[in-house]
Amino acid sequence: MLDATTHDALPLASGVGYKPQHFSDIVADPGPVRWLEIHAENYMGDGGRPIAQLRHLAERFPISVHGVGLSIGGEGTLDTDHLARLRHLVDWLKPASFSEHLAWSTHDTAFLNDLLPLPYTEATLTRVAEHIDQVQETLGREMLLENPSTYLAFAESEMAETDFLREVTRRTGCGLLLDINNVFVSCTNQKLNPRDYIANFPLDLVGEVHLGGHDAQEDEHGAPLLIDSHGTEVVDPVWTLYAETVVAMGPRPTLVEWDNDVPDWPVLAAEAERAARILAPVLQ
Amino acid sequence: MNVDQTQFRAAVLDPARTVPDGLIDPEGRRAGKRFDVYRNNVVVSLSKALAEAFPVICKLIGDSNFSILAGHFVRQHPPESPLIAFYGSAMPEFLAGFEPLRNLGYLPDVARLELALRESYHAADGTSFDPVILQDLPPERLLAARFTLAPALRLVSSDWPIAAIWHFNTTDGPKPEMTQEAALVTRPGFDPVVTALSPAGAAFVEALTSGETFGTAVEAATAIDPEFDLTPTLGALVSGGALTAIIED
Numbered sequence: 033m034l035d036a037t038t039h040d041a042l043p044l045a046s047g048v049g050y051k052p053q054h055f056s057d058i059v060a061d062p063g064p065v066r067w068l069e070i071h072a073e074n075y076m077g078d079g080g081r082p083i084a085q086l087r088h089l090a091e092r093f094p095i096s097v098h099g100v101g102l103s104i105g106g107e108g109t110l111d112t113d114h115l116a117r118l119r120h121l122v123d124w125l126k127p128a129s130f131s132e133h134l135a136w137s138t139h140d141t142a143f144l145n146d147l148l149p150l151p152y153t154e155a156t157l158t159r160v161a162e163h164i165d166q167v168q169e170t171l172g173r174e175m176l177l178e179n180p181s182t183y184l185a186f187a188e189s190e191m192a193e194t195d196f197l198r199e200v201t202r203r204t205g206c207g208l209l210l211d212i213n214n215v216f217v218s219c220t221n222q223k224l225n226p227r228d229y230i231a232n233f234p235l236d237l238v239g240e241v242h243l244g245g246h247d248a249q250e251d252e253h254g255a256p257l258l259i260d261s262h263g264t265e266v267v268d269p270v271w272t273l274y275a276e277t278v279v280a281m282g283p284r285p286t287l288v289e290w291d292n293d294v295p296d297w298p299v300l301a302a303e304a305e306r307a308a309r310i311l312a313p314v315l316q
Numbered sequence: 317m318n319v320d321q322t323q324f325r326a327a328v329l330d331p332a333r334t335v336p337d338g339l340i341d342p343e344g345r346r347a348g349k350r351f352d353v354y355r356n357n358v359v360v361s362l363s364k365a366l367a368e369a370f371p372v373i374c375k376l377i378g379d380s381n382f383s384i385l386a387g388h389f390v391r392q393h394p395p396e397s398p399l400i401a402f403y404g405s406a407m408p409e410f411l412a413g414f415e416p417l418r419n420l421g422y423l424p425d426v427a428r429l430e431l432a433l434r435e436s437y438h439a440a441d442g443t444s445f446d447p448v449i450l451q452d453l454p455p456e457r458l459l460a461a462r463f464t465l466a467p468a469l470r471l472v473s474s475d476w477p478i479a480a481i482w483h484f485n486t487t488d489g490p491k492p493e494m495t496q497e498a499a500l501v502t503r504p505g506f507d508p509v510v511t512a513l514s515p516a517g518a519a520f521v522e523a524l525t526s527g528e529t530f531g532t533a534v535e536a537a538t539a540i541d542p543e544f545d546l547t548p549t550l551g552a553l554v555s556g557g558a559l560t561a562i563i564e565d
Contacts, residue, residue, distance in 0.1 A: 073398050077438030078467065081506035084441075101398025107321045114398055139321040142394040144328060145365070146357040151319070183354065184347035187338040188318045221350070223342035251341065251349045259353055 042067050042094050042128045042240060042285035044315060046304040049098075049262075049289040055085050057297035062093070064301065064308040067128070069096040069287050075125075076117045086125065094128040096240065096287070097121065101143065104163045104177070105136035105150040115170050122171050129240060129285075131176035131209045132167070134160065134197065151186035152196040161203040168206065176239045177201075178209035181217040181246075181260035193218070194232040201237050208234065210284075211242035212274045213266065217258040226273055235281040243274060243307060244289035263292035266303060275310045283314045328355050329391050362390040362403065369404045370430045372485045373411070373423060385414065401438060405431060422476035429478050429499045429510070432470035436501045436508040442466035444557035450550075457564060459531030463524050464561035465553075468503035471513075471521050479512035500549075502556020509556055516541035517549035524553075 045066035050058075058065065068089055075086050089095065101114060122130060135147035150156050167175055177200060179193065191199075197208060210233060219226040245264030251257045266274075266288065278284065288303040317338030327333040328351075335351040363386035367374050374382040393406045408424040408431070417423055444466065450458065472478065479499040483489025498518030500511040513521065516537040523533035537544040553559055 074401060076399055077401065078440035080438050080441065080468070080503070082438070084506065101400075103398075111398070117399075136321060138398065139325045141396050142325060142329075143396065143398045144325065144358045144394060145361045145398075145400060146354060148321075148324065148328070148354060184339050184341060184350040186319060187340050187344070221342075249349075253341070253343075253345070255341065255343075257350060257353070 040094055040128050042096055044283040044285060045311065046308040047096065047285060047287045048300055048304050049287060049291060050089065051290070051294050051300075052082070052085060053294060054297045054300065055089075057301075058089070059092075062301075064305040065093075067094040067096065067285060069098050069289075072097050072099040072118055072121055072130075073101045075121055090125055090127075095125060096129040096131065096285075097125065097127040099130070099132040100147070101137060102132050102163075102167065103136045103138035103143075104132050104167070105134060105148075105156065105160055106138050106163075107136070107159070108139060110163050110166055111138060115167065118167075119170050122173070129176060130171060130173060131178055131240060133178045133180055134193075134200075135180045147180055149180065149182045149184065149186070152189040152191045152193060153186075154190065157196060157199055157203075160200055164200065164204040164206050168204065174206055176207045176209040178211055178242065179214050179218070179233075181211075181214040181221075181258075183221050183257065183259070185222060192232065194229060194234075198234045201234060207239040208237045209240045209242060210235070210238045210277070211244070212277060213242065213244045213246055213270050213289075214260060216267075216270045216273060217246050217260050220256050220258045223255075227276070230273065230277050230280070235277070238281060238284055241274070241277075241284045241286045242289055243270060243286065243303075244291075261292060262289050265299075266306075271306065271310070274307070278311060278314045283311050286311060327351070328358050329394065331355055359387055359390050362395065362400075363387060365400045365403050366390070366407070369434055370407060370427055372430055372482055373407075373427055375485050376420070376423065376426065376481075377417065385411075385417075388414075401434070407431070422474070422478065422481060425472065425474035425476050425478045426481055428474075429472045429482055429501070432472050432499070432501050433508045433510070436468040436470050436503050437506075439466075439468035439503065442468065442557065442560045444554075444560055445562065447554045447559070449562065450554075450559075453562075459529065459534070460565065461530050462527055462563040463530070463559050464563065465525055466503065466556075466558045466560050468501075468508065469521075469525065469553075469556070469558045470501040471498055471518060471525065472501070473498040473515070473518050473522075477512070479510050482510050483512075500552055500556070502552065502558045504555065504557040511552040511556070513549055513552070514541065514544075516544040520544075520546070520549050521553070 047067035050068040247259040247261045319336045319338045323336045339347040366386045408427040412424040477492045477497045480492035498513040520537040523536040
C-alpha cells in the first residue's frame with residue numbers, strides 16, 4: 033500500500049494558479065487566497081528564480097502540484113524520466129496535493145502540449161488505471177484525476193465520462209479533481225446537461241475544484257463550441273453550477289485558473305474572493 | 317472505427333489530413349471544426365512557447381514571419397519532452413536550413429545565444445567566492461590554479477557579432493558592427509547577463525571551463541591575440557558571479 037503521508041491537506045478555501053508576475057502582490061497581500069497551485073513542468077529546472085520563488089511561497093502557502101505533461105491516457109508507457117522528475121519535485125516540495133488529467137499528450141516521443149481526448153472504453157480504462165497505479169506507487173501518495181474539457185466524442189466510447197471516472201477511482205484508489213468549467217464546456221459541446229453530469233459524478237471523492245474561463249464559438253453546423261481557454265473571468269453559469277455543487281458536495285479547496293492573457297493581481301484576487309463568498313455559507 | 321493515437325497525432329499535426337473516422341459531434345457527424353480546436357491548441361501553444369524562447373529571433377524577422385516559421389518548426393520538430401521551458405533546441409539547425417532566411421546568416425547563432433540564456437536562467441544556483449581572494453593569491457599560485465565555474469555560465473562563439481546583435485535588439489545597445497564575437501552568459505542573481513568577448517577572451521573562458529589552469533587559459537588566449545587584455549574577461553566572470561571555487565593542487 034501507499035506510504036502514510038504527513039502532507040497538510042489543501043484548506044477548504046480559495047486558491048489561485050500561481051503566475052510569476054504576481055509574486056510580489058501575493059507576498060505583500062494574498063487577500064482571499066489561502067493556497068497556490070503550480071504546473072509541475074514549470075518547476076523542473078535545476079535552480080534560478082522559478083525554484084527560489086517556489087521555495088519562498090511554499091513556506092507560506094500550502095501548494096498543489098498540478099501536472100500537465102504526464103500523458104496518463106497515452107497508449108504508450110509513461111515517460112519514466114518525466115515521472116522521476118515529478119518524484120523529485122514532490123519529494124523536496126512536499127505539496128499538499130498532486131493532480132493530473134484524464135487526457136493524453138505524448139505519443140511516440142512527441143509531446144503535443146495539449147490535453148487530448150480519450151475514448152471511454154474498457155481498453156482505455158485498463159490503461160489509465162495501470163498508469164495511475166504507477167504514478168501513485170512512484171510518488172508514494174494518492175493523486176487526484178481531473179475531468180477534461182472535450183470538443184468531440186469517439187464513436188467507439190462505451191460509457192459515460194462520469195462512469196469512467198468512477199471506475200478509475202474504484203480500481204486505483206485515486207481521488208478526483210472536479211473542474212466545473214470543464215463540466216460546463218464538455219456538456220455544452222457534447223449536448224449533455226451539466227446538472228446531470230454533476231449528479232452522476234462521485235462527489236464524495238472530490239479533493240479539489242477548479243474554476244476557469246472559456247471562449248464561446250460555434251462549429252460549422254452552428255452548434256455551440258466552447259473552448260477551455262483559461263484566458264477570461266469565470267462565466268456566471270459556471271459560478272451558479274459551482275454554487276449548486278458545493279451545496280450538494282460540501283466545501284472543497286477551490287482554485288481559480290487563469291493561464292492566458294493573465295490579468296493584474298486584483299482581477300484574479302477578485303475571482304478568488306467570489307469563490308470564497310460562495311464557500312463561506314457552506315463552511316458554516 | 318476506432319481511432320488510435322497514431323492517427324490522432326498525425327491529423328493534429330497535419331491540417332491537410334482528413335479528420336479520422338470515428339471522431340464525432342453530438343449528432344454523430346464527423347468532427348470538423350471541433351477537431352481543429354485541438355490542431356489549433358497544439359500549434360498555437362507551441363508557437364507561443366517558441367516566441368517566448370526566441371524573442372530576439374522574433375524581433376529580427378518580425379512576428380508574422382516568426383509565426384509562419386514556428387508553424388513549420390512545430391510540425392517538423394514537435395517537443396520530445398513535456399518541459400516546454402526547454403523546447404526549441406533544434407531551432408539553430410532549423411534556421412540554418414530554412415531557405416527563406418538563408419541570407420540572415422547570423423540567425424542560427426543568435427538562436428544559440430537565446431537557448432543559452434534560457435538554460436542559464438534555469439540552471440542550478442552557484443555561490444561565487446570573494447574576488448579579493450584572486451588579488452591576494454601570489455601570481456605563481458594563481459597561474460597554477462583551476463576554477464569551478466557557476467552552472468549558469470554559458471559561452472556561445474560565433475563568426476557574427478551576436479552579443480551586439482542581442483544588445484541592440486533587447487536594450488539600447490549600439491548598432492552592431494561586423495566582427496567575430498563570442499557571447500558570455502553569466503547569472504549574477506536570477507537574470508542572465510550577456511557580455512561580448514573577443515575570440516581570445518572566449519578561448520580563455522573555454523579553457524577554464526574545460527578545467528585548464530589559469531596559466532594555460534591565458535596562454536590559449538594569447539595564442540589567438542598576443543595583445544590579449546585579461547581585465548574585461550576576468551571582470552565579466554567576477555561580476556557575473558561565475559567563479560565559484562578555486563582548486564589548487
